[in-house]
Amino acid sequence: MKDKITLLYNGNEHEFPLIKGSENELAIDIKTLRQNTGLITLDPGYKNTGSCISDITFLDGENGVLRYRGYDIADLANNSSFIEVSYLLIFGELPSKSDVEKFENDIKEELLVHEDIKTILKSFPTGAHPMGILASLTSALISFNPGSVDVRSDEKMYHAIVQLMAKFSILTAWVHRKHEGLPLNYPDISISYVENLSKMMFMKPNKNYSNQSVITSALNKLLILHADHEQNCSTSTVRIVGSSEASLFASISAGISALWGRLHGGANQAVIEMLELIKRDGGDTKKFMSKAKDKNHPFRLMGFGHRVYKNFDPRAKIIKQAADEVLSDLGVNDPILEIAKGLEKEALSDKYFIERKLYPNVDFYSGIIYRALGIPTQMFTVMFALGRLPGWIAQWKEMKLNQEPIGRPRQIYKGRKHRKI
Ligand code: CMC
Numbered sequence: 170m171k172d173k174i175t176l177l178y179n180g181n182e183h184e185f186p187l188i189k190g191s192e193n194e195l196a197i198d199i200k201t202l203r204q205n206t207g208l209i210t211l212d213p214g215y216k217n218t219g220s221c222i223s224d225i226t227f228l229d230g231e232n233g234v235l236r237y238r239g240y241d242i243a244d245l246a247n248n249s250s251f252i253e254v255s256y257l258l259i260f261g262e263l264p265s266k267s268d269v270e271k272f273e274n275d276i277k278e279e280l281l282v283h284e285d286i287k288t289i290l291k292s293f294p295t296g297a298h299p300m301g302i303l304a305s306l307t308s309a310l311i312s313f314n315p316g317s318v319d320v321r322s323d324e325k326m327y328h329a330i331v332q333l334m335a336k337f338s339i340l341t342a343w344v345h346r347k348h349e350g351l352p353l354n355y356p357d358i359s360i361s362y363v364e365n366l367s368k369m370m371f372m373k374p375n376k377n378y379s380n381q382s383v384i385t386s387a388l389n390k391l392l393i394l395h396a397d398h399e400q401n402c403s404t405s406t407v408r409i410v411g412s413s414e415a416s417l418f419a420s421i422s423a424g425i426s427a428l429w430g431r432l433h434g435g436a437n438q439a440v441i442e443m444l445e446l447i448k449r450d451g452g453d454t455k456k457f458m459s460k461a462k463d464k465n466h467p468f469r470l471m472g473f474g475h476r477v478y479k480n481f482d483p484r485a486k487i488i489k490q491a492a493d494e495v496l497s498d499l500g501v502n503d504p505i506l507e508i509a510k511g512l513e514k515e516a517l518s519d520k521y522f523i524e525r526k527l528y529p530n531v532d533f534y535s536g537i538i539y540r541a542l543g544i545p546t547q548m549f550t551v552m553f554a555l556g557r558l559p560g561w562i563a564q565w566k567e568m569k570l571n572q573e574p575i576g577r578p579r580q581i582y583k584g585r586k587h588r589k590i
Contacts, residue, residue: 178206192227209579216476219400221408221573225258225563226399230477235484237397238262246487251392252276252362255559258397259330259566272331273362279335280356280365283313286340290347299344299551300429306340308422317416320569329417330562337421338362341555342369345548363389366555371543383498384542388552390491391535394484395553397560401476403427403434407561408568409576417565424561425554431471434557436532437549440472441540444505447512454511462521472533473516474525484531492534492541501541509537 174197176183183205186198196219203209212218227236235242238257245254249263252273256264264272289309293302318329343353352374356365364380367388372378398404407424411417428434447457460468475482496503513529516522539549 176206178208181206188222190222190227192229194229203579209581211581214476215405220405220576221400221568221571223399223564223567224261225567226397226560228399228477230475230479233478233481233483233486235398242394242483243487246390246393249393250361250363251389251396251556254393254396255334258559258563275327275331276335276362277356277358279332280339280358282310282336282339286310286313287343287353290343290353293347295350298429299348299548300425300435300554302344302347303340303551303554304422304425304429306344307337307418307425310336310340311416311418311422314418317414320566326566330566333417333421333562334362334558337555337558338366339369341551342366344551345370345544348545348548361385363392383495387491387495387538387542390487391538391552392556394487394531394535395556397557397563401433402430403557404561404564407565408573411565411568412573412576417562420565421558421561424557428554428557429550434532434550434553436471436530437536437539437553438546440509440532441505441536441546441549443471444508444512447508448505452508454508454515458512458515458519462519470512470516470522470527472530473522474527475530478528478530479526481528482530485529485533488531488534488538489529492537495538496541499541503537503541505540506537509534 172187173184174187176185183202185202188196188198190196199210210218225238227239228234237245237254238261240257240263245257249257250269253264253269256262256269256272286306286309290302290306293305314329314332319325339356345351346353346369354369354372357368358365360368360380363385367380367384368378371384400408403424406427407420410423411420415423431439443457447454450456457468458470460466461470461473492506495501496506513533516527516529522528535553536546536549539552540546544552
């Protein structure tokens with residue numbers, strides 16, 4: 170195979186190196202393109218553009234493969250805890266027993282936020298969307314934890330990581346409690362990270378709380394499945410914001426805003442709203458399938474399709490099975506699960522969806538589990554954000570350590586030519 174790409178332009182030949190990834194994926198290295206030819210590339214939505222070289226997550230969309238640091242997503246989802254997977258993503262290796270104990274204990278040491286955060290939280294109107302509150306509070310944390318992190322100092326970076334993992338879980342629980350009108354509470358450091366999250370979210374002031382293993386194990390699995398997904402919209406946002414030397418917390422806050430949109434993480438909320446709409450409308454899935462295929466109708470089948478997966482989303486397979494298990498363990502009978510399965514069946518045998526390689530994605534069944542756990546629809550994307558946190562941190566750290574230049578795409582200008590006033 171040729172190891173260079175030749176571009177013929179204006180009678181001149183220009184050569185560009187071919188870059189090969191560890192799983193043999195290929196890219197043309199165009200770093201010298203503009204300098205040598207005066208040309209730029211144009212690729213709206215970056216459908217063909219690699220923005221970085223990364224060691225963190227491998228994704229093969231044609232074959233439905235997703236690996237964190239070389240480990241298959243199914244192996245991790247079935248055998249590891251969210252804290253272990255967070256450690257793997259951020260530090261590169263699965264932790265030993267003592268490593269993970271230390272990591273979790275260090276996070277517990279930071280399980281407190283400044284009391285003034287409560288004042289900020291309380292000042293949001295009732296009914297404010299939890300994602301907007303989460304992005305704002307994450308931004309507000311900067312004021313209480315000032316200074317940018319020196320990524321070359323292992324000690325300072327480690328401290329920032331455990332701080333963020335700890336405080337973000339409190340914000341997640343408090344955003345939920347605000348949404349539900351429940352009093353704000355404090356963490357219990359005698360239990361695991363995910364058990365504490367569950368307790369902080371669901372504990373009622375008028376009831377004793379006891380952890381249910383079915384809830385913590387479902388949360389663990391969902392958080393792991395969302396933990397990283399290479400250069401998606403929010404992760405690219407985190408990297409690009411960080412590349413301007415904005416702080417870690419500020420970069421994560423920007424990532425939360427990017428995740429909120431319904432074409433990205435916000436799809437989990439949109440899926441349940443769509444399924445409820447179909448149910449209210451009498452359950453005629455065929456009618457909604459036709460709308461989804463109608464180019465003149467804005468309706469899309471939410472939870473279907475993916476920029477990278479063109480065969481199946483391995484996370485969706487695991488979540489679909491988990492949805493059956495969790496609902497049965499909790500004794501929940503949710504009619505919208507049947508509507509979802511009916512829609513999936515129809516879509517998988519429909520020419521429009523087959524031709525465009527549209528399959529259920531991670532968001533198609535996740536909301537059904539969140540709902541069964543008692544999490545309100547508007548909180549779904551917040552749960553996704555907590556899961557994605559270690560991925561965002563790992564990607565931000567990698568970008569800084571690789572000393573990537575500031576992210577700054579170019580454009581082709583098609584506006585008015587020079588004119589005088
Ligand atoms: N329903 C109906 N048609 C669709 C859908 C859908 N969900 N998704 C894509 N298409 C059609 C689209 O209209 C286009 O058709 P045509 O070629 O005739 O113009 C074709 O399929 C290709 O779609 P695209 O919009 O060019 O593909 P993309 O890679 O730019 O977008 C996507 C990917 C995920 C934004 C899109 O599939 C979508 O909007 N899906 C619904 C929202 C969703 O579930 N998002 C969650 C994604 S996974 C989790 C995450 O990223 O956070």
